[in-house]
Amino acid sequence: MPAISNLGATTRTQPLWSPDKATVVFVLGGPGAGKGTQCQKLVADYGFKHLSAGDLLREEQDRPGSEFGEMIKSYIKEGTIVPMEVTVQLLENAMKSSMDGGNAKGLFLIDGFPRKLDQAHAFERTVVPSKFTLFFECSEAVMEKRLLHRGETSGRADDNIESIKKRFRTFVETSMPVVDEFEKQGKVVKVSAERGPDEVYDDVKRLFKQRGVEPITLKFVQTQEA
């Protein structure tokens, strides 16, 4: 991944792309709601590039020589939101390299972002306005169970009960206002995320269709049996 040597993105006054050059669907929901799991399914069927803000931050945290590594580590452990200049720049860099590298249509699922109003405003003002937000609704009891299970193998510093409780609090206090704001604009697609991954995905597909987003059609060569 390219280094984030400058954090200029958020100082621009115009978006880098117009919505006809880049289609961004934000994917939100509490920690453990299943954002990453559903994004993987969507990538296979719709040709989106999946960008997880959390993954990009963890990658920058572990990049040798990063001036932001220690800062990112402590925000993640505490379940708080890394200053938006860093995250918006990481996303912009990843979007540029995806579009240079074959994602000519510029289809993006941005997973776990924006988690705070300042990030939402900065991204839409300086990178590209989003198409809509896919929001996974899930109770804390279910999310906690999933995260503790994930923590058995994830190696993540924040999949433990102390960090999970802090992340829930950040989600309610800081991230839900983002969903509320997009909802007022009619830009939220809500899905109940408590059933199994395939049942949840059936709803996602149905709702994408309603929003005019269709799967990639694969052309099969028909073979005839003698």
Ligand SMILES: Nc1ncnc2c1ncn2[C@@H]1O[C@H](COP(=O)(O)OP(=O)(O)O)[C@@H](O)[C@H]1O
């Ligand atoms: N619908 C589901 N039912 C049960 N477990 C799920 C479901 N979706 C995801 N999981 C599991 O729950 C954990 C959290 O899912 P993940 O996709 O990483 O969520 P998020 O990105 O929202 O934190 C993972 O271990 C995943 O395998």
Ligand SMILES: O=c1ccn([C@@H]2O[C@H](COP(=O)(O)OP(=O)(O)O)[C@@H](O)[C@H]2O)c(=O)[nH]1
């Ligand atoms: O825009 C973002 C997205 C994530 N994070 C941090 O990264 C952590 C993990 O995010 P991720 O999306 O990977 O967690 P998930 O919800 O998928 O469990 C969050 O708790 C935050 O501390 C952040 O600061 N800004």
Ligand SMILES: [Mg+2]
């Ligand atoms: Mg995730």
